Amino acid sequence: MNIKDLIQSIRHRFQREQELPDEVVKGFLRVLDKVRKEETTCNEVFAQLDEYVEKEVHGKDAAHLMPLLREHLDICSHCCDEYEALLDVLEETAKE
């Protein structure tokens, strides 16, 4: 076992013994209200993200037109980061 694997195995053991901290529990609760049975996966969101962001940039109510995508963005911070970054690109390049 190399050092990296050893560290990972220690980490995994540490993980199992660690109880869920309050902030993790609260963070989990915060998104529950927005969770619906129908889910949109990260891949589905990515497939439509360009269309969604263009709608926003053109002043359309993208959240209303594509509600499932909006709900995913509210829950998934990684996809939300990508949404914000793409929005920044389109908005800033449009100003030039």
Next chain:
Amino acid sequence: MTNRSNESWLSDLRADGVVREEALTDLREIVAHGLPYALSRWLSPDSALFAPLVDEVTQETLLRVLDQLDTFEGRSMFTTWVHKIAVRIALTELRRKRWQDSSLDEIVDNEELPVPARIIADRQPGPAETVEQADMMARVRRILEQELTPKQREALMLLSIQDVPLEEAAKRMKTNRNALYKLLHDARLRLKRRLTNEGLTAQEVLSAFEKK
């Protein structure tokens, strides 16, 4: 730079020789020009990481665009679609680099594995925490422990406590980002259902913590 319609981009990039080269040069410029805006929330242009990251991401974006050209459905401008791919590559790479760097720092600085500060801070109830809040937290934690599968728990610990990026956590759990998201989605649904069965809503539980 030539102004191209979506159709022109596709045909030029599928062409041979000079036409394709010119299209690639233009696309490279468009991607490299957009990336600083995409990264602006996370990385300063003064950072030593900035220029190499932009170069690396631009190159990788062009390769991926050429590889996935047939999947472009024309639901946006072609350049928006390309920026989207660049954003995904850039943020994935940035998260990976940052997480790797901090992990390396931890290993160098600490002989023993560090316990993240916020976990230590959370271990004891704060002075403002009431008995009601402590009881509620214990109840929710018990429900979570009962409802989460070991895999869901592992994912939550990796993403929330160790701040491992989604892609890295997926790799470590031998799955992919999509499946990992679904795993957490299922966990949220289970918890929501269980809270409902116990006559609680997430909002009620949270508001218990906001009471002074």
